[in-house]
Amino acid sequence: MKPTFTAREQITDASSARERILYTAHDLFYQNGIKSTGIDKIISESRVTKTTFYRHFSSKDLLIDTYLEYRHEKWIAWFNESLSKHGSQLSALYPTLSDWFQSTNYRGCAFINGMGELNDNTTIINPITTQHKEAMLNSIKNLLNADRAATNIAQQIAMAVDGAIIKAQFDQCHQPALNILKQIINTLAPAET
Amino acid sequence: MKPTFTAREQITDASSARERILYTAHDLFYQNGIKSTGIDKIISESRVTKTTFYRHFSSKDLLIDTYLEYRHEKWIAWFNESLSKHGSQLSALYPTLSDWFQSTNYRGCAFINGMGELNDNTTIINPITTQHKEAMLNSIKNLLNADRAATNIAQQIAMAVDGAIIKAQFDQCHQPALNILKQIINTLAPAET
DNA sequence: GACAAGGTAGACAGAGCTGTCTACAAGAGC
DNA sequence: GCTCTTGTAGACAGCTCTGTCTACCTTGTC
Numbered sequence: 496m497k498p499t500f501t502a503r504e505q506i507t508d509a510s511s512a513r514e515r516i517l518y519t520a521h522d523l524f525y526q527n528g529i530k531s532t533g534i535d536k537i538i539s540e541s542r543v544t545k546t547t548f549y550r551h552f553s554s555k556d557l558l559i560d561t562y563l564e565y566r567h568e569k570w571i572a573w574f575n576e577s578l579s580k581h582g583s584q585l586s587a588l589y590p591t592l593s594d595w596f597q598s599t600n601y602r603g604c605a606f607i608n609g610m611g612e613l614n615d616n617t618t619i620i621n622p623i624t625t626q627h628k629e630a631m632l633n634s635i636k637n638l639l640n641a642d643r644a645a646t647n648i649a650q651q652i653a654m655a656v657d658g659a660i661i662k663a664q665f666d667q668c669h670q671p672a673l674n675i676l677k678q679i680i681n682t683l684a685p686a687e688t
Numbered sequence: 689m690k691p692t693f694t695a696r697e698q699i700t701d702a703s704s705a706r707e708r709i710l711y712t713a714h715d716l717f718y719q720n721g722i723k724s725t726g727i728d729k730i731i732s733e734s735r736v737t738k739t740t741f742y743r744h745f746s747s748k749d750l751l752i753d754t755y756l757e758y759r760h761e762k763w764i765a766w767f768n769e770s771l772s773k774h775g776s777q778l779s780a781l782y783p784t785l786s787d788w789f790q791s792t793n794y795r796g797c798a799f800i801n802g803m804g805e806l807n808d809n810t811t812i813i814n815p816i817t818t819q820h821k822e823a824m825l826n827s828i829k830n831l832l833n834a835d836r837a838a839t840n841i842a843q844q845i846a847m848a849v850d851g852a853i854i855k856a857q858f859d860q861c862h863q864p865a866l867n868i869l870k871q872i873i874n875t876l877a878p879a880e881t
Numbered sequence: 882g883a884c885a886a887g888g889t890a891g892a893c894a895g896a897g898c899t900g901t902c903t904a905c906a907a908g909a910g911c
Numbered sequence: 912g913c914t915c916t917t918g919t920a921g922a923c924a925g926c927t928c929t930g931t932c933t934a935c936c937t938t939g940t941c
Contacts, residue, residue: 528723528805528807530721530724531808533927533928533929534928534929535928543888547887547888549930549931550886550887550888551887555929555930607800607854610857611721611801611805612801612804613721614724615720615724621858624858625859628858650868654865655847655848655851657851657855658849658851658854661851661854665799665817665821666818675843676847678840679844679872682844682876683872683876704917727898728897728899737919737920738920738921739919743916747900
């Protein structure tokens with residue numbers, strides 16, 4: 496299952512203006528950065544007028560927040576679904592992350608990237624990043640046998656996964672990051688793999 | 689040793705205009721993001737005129753590149769010095785990272801953040817990030833006993849360190865990231881700690 | 882049939898951005 | 912003594928950005 500992380504693929508003739516705006520913003524924000532993406536570009540690429548845009552999103556900050564919430568839900572849903580499809584064992588992490596790292600225009604974690612460029616209090620970037628990483632940790636925890644150490648091991652694995660997300664991003668190549676991650680997890684949780 | 693990651697502390701009356709510009713840009717770029725920091729703010733805060741600024745840096749992109757190179761050299765020099773002061777063993781990582789994570793206005797890795805917001809070919813962000821992470825890996829490798837597995841283990845530890853850098857950033861707290869990192873490293877390299 | 886919701890079309894304001902320009906001054910090195 | 916470097920001071924051009932405004936249209940619902 497190749498993940499479709501380009502939201503614009505979902506746009507059809509029946510899509511509302513609000514959907515076209517949000518999906519277009521998602522792709523542009525993720526791909527080029529939030530600060531680098533102007534409202535005018537989103538407006539023209541989503542084929543709405545300025546009036547329509549501001550009717551749905553009263554400010555760019557509101558659009559950013561909506562984008563982050565949408566991205567969070569979409570990503571976690573895909574992550575859980577993919578882990579489940581691959582057997583809901585720890586080993587399901589590798590094909591899942593491999594698919595993501597190889598997806599078109601992969602550019603790392605939207606929330607890590609967002610935290611890097613936004614350092615003001617105008618958006619929800621910090622709370623939603625915490626929420627996102629907690630959800631990811633929880634998904635990983637569910638792959639482990641529930642014993643007293645599971646939370647601890649899951650935290651370690653989640654931290655290593657974040658390292659791998661970053662490495663796949665600057666390597667622009669999925670294989671080294673995945674290989675090193677496998678070695679880490681094989682050592683941290685040898686019984687589970 | 690508290691690291692002084694605010695470059696402006698170095699500015700004295702004897703500092704040249706170029707130094708004042710670079711150190712001011714360093715602090716503002718790291719703290720508020722590169723895109724969010726305008727030339728005018730750097731100019732006014734470094735107490736030079738626009739003419740002087742453009743005499744030294746013919747464009748903002750050139751200043752960004754200079755900032756990234758300066759940051760890379762400064763950070764790696766500090767990292768190696770701190771590891772050495774703490775005994776050049778793997779355990780030297782913890783006090784070193786602890787100092788960094790607790791430093792004033794800690795906001796993660798300047799290169800990870802930069803990659804998140806810059807996705808164009810106008811700067812050296814991608815090559816210098818690779819270079820930076822290779823240098824960090826090399827410093828970590830030097831802490832290990834040189835046997836055939838050292839490179840491999842060092843890669844795993846470096847990936848976990850990147851995860852910890854990110855976690856300390858969004859937790860806005862150094863302790864959980866450090867504790868989990870310790871657990872990972874204790875498992876990956878039990879003989880060395 | 883009235884009305885609300887959602888849409889088109891585009892001018893405009895006001896701010897911020899990068900980068901250029903002219904004119905002048907002080908000190909160091911050849 | 913002349914020239915080069917480094918600096919001050921600030922106006923200005925030209926662009927992009929977010930957000931507002933007026934005027935008009937279509938469609939579904941009560």
